[in-house]
Amino acid sequence: MIQKLADKIRQTHAPVCIGLDPMLDYIPEHILKKAFDDFGETLLGAAEAVWQYNRAIIDAVYDLIPSVKPQIAMYEQFGIEGLKVFQKTIDYCHEKGLLVIGDIKRGDIGSTSAAYAAGHLGKVKIGSKAFAGFGEDFATVNPYLGTDGVKPFLDVCKEEKKGIFILVKTSNPSSGEFQDRLIDGRPLYEWVGEKVNEWGSGCMGDNYSYVGAVVGATYPEMGKTLRKIMPKSFILVPGYGAQGGKGSDLAHFFNDDGLGAVVNSSRGIIAAYKQEKYQKFGSENFAEASRAAAKDMIEDIDKALQAAK
């Protein structure tokens, strides 16, 4: 799968994923109204609005990009109805040829991580049969529990040729509270990065390992160090756009082959029509605004990579 991601990035010239993290206040009034008229102001109504919103955005951007990253929390908040739309969104993205990074940030003791790994990336055995639960291509994983919490994901990655991205240095303001604390002179995130490199060494594709890392665009200098610590890992880079990361911050996250990173933007793309720059599209044409914003993001990153050469 990591090879597929690399190939698709080369094809599209877009080391990008779009975060499908729908909040109700991003969704245009006409979609909300129709969903609430049809299903009431209910969990089902909200889920339907999210689905119509996602589908229009996916239709508008799928040919530009290799991958999307739905954040499961934004669906889980609506309970079962929301999670059905998470599932539907994954399936629809697959129909459109997009790779799906499930932003699930799971991680637990061994037997429990095995259940998460089976449910999201692998198959669960039921009697004589086996079924995929959610069926993402990649998932994000929290490392706080150490190797035995990660290993079941590695096992499934090898079996199913899927991939994971381990949280190393997250994009949020207080990520340093624990992640930056010094251990034998080096911050915790570097120690986690060393482990990512080690875990990945046993799960190699052609050039990159199945084990990537999450490093926030908001911390470019740390990205530079982590790039060297984990040379064979793809870095998933959240925090571009709305969270403050800029194209010029991103060059250090990439390797010299122009690969090795996939930059995520969520709100900046899916709610682009709310920004002054894309207001001219109007809320009726929100998906076209998303397409324009995706193009601008791809160009911004391309420029930054060219300038860094």
Added chain:
Amino acid sequence: MIQKLADKIRQTHAPVCIGLDPMLDYIPEHILKKAFDDFGETLLGAAEAVWQYNRAIIDAVYDLIPSVKPQIAMYEQFGIEGLKVFQKTIDYCHEKGLLVIGDIKRGDIGSTSAAYAAGHLGKVKIGSKAFAGFGEDFATVNPYLGTDGVKPFLDVCKEEKKGIFILVKTSNPSSGEFQDRLIDGRPLYEWVGEKVNEWGSGCMGDNYSYVGAVVGATYPEMGKTLRKIMPKSFILVPGYGAQGGKGSDLAHFFNDDGLGAVVNSSRGIIAAYKQEKYQKFGSENFAEASRAAAKDMIEDIDKALQAAK
């Protein structure tokens, strides 16, 4: 809710929760057969088997204990059908008067943690209305992202009088890989414990804060230290029984008032009929075996607490 938990522990004399973490190979043949006959060897069939298994165990133990802890991964592995049973299990436990600790180990950047907090402990706003998604009483939370990933949970806890348990020192063998690393001479888990105490100081019930901690029964000495660092926090103690923790290891997790900890056992109770000790019940009477094992566990902990006085 933390007050309710303390009250229920006093009433039942059982500082205990039972982990409803059903794996298909725990479920007796007759239940599996019926579910597969009715719904096929499918996700729905597996989910039905889990539900029948859970219900029988809940019916057999609910009067003995204050709380249960369903591990969401064991449901999530079966996709939507599994999560429907997670929901049904929560609702049924509430009908039976049990407090429900959702073992979800979520944690993300602020806006995303807010969605998890709303979906599991609070309410999500939809138009002019508000709905509970899963509606647990407590949830477990991963601290790796720092304060801004925890704060949304604190906000919901205050608003809804719910509670959380932050992962501090987990029960698994490799938990020390990051959690035990020394920072300024003290292990990371102690620094997380300090934060738990700080976060909790702003969310106090009568005697205990809404912010508890997870500390594995498998690490009793660390539990002793953490008890002192977080005097106002309930400690959720997994790892008793099948994972190797014994009653005699547990005394240090409690305060002098006999409160302050709730000890979890999962496999040791729900799959008790598979142990030599409870084999006499037979697989047909698995729920009775669970009841006997729950009674033994309560007695074991009570003895340990008496001996420590």
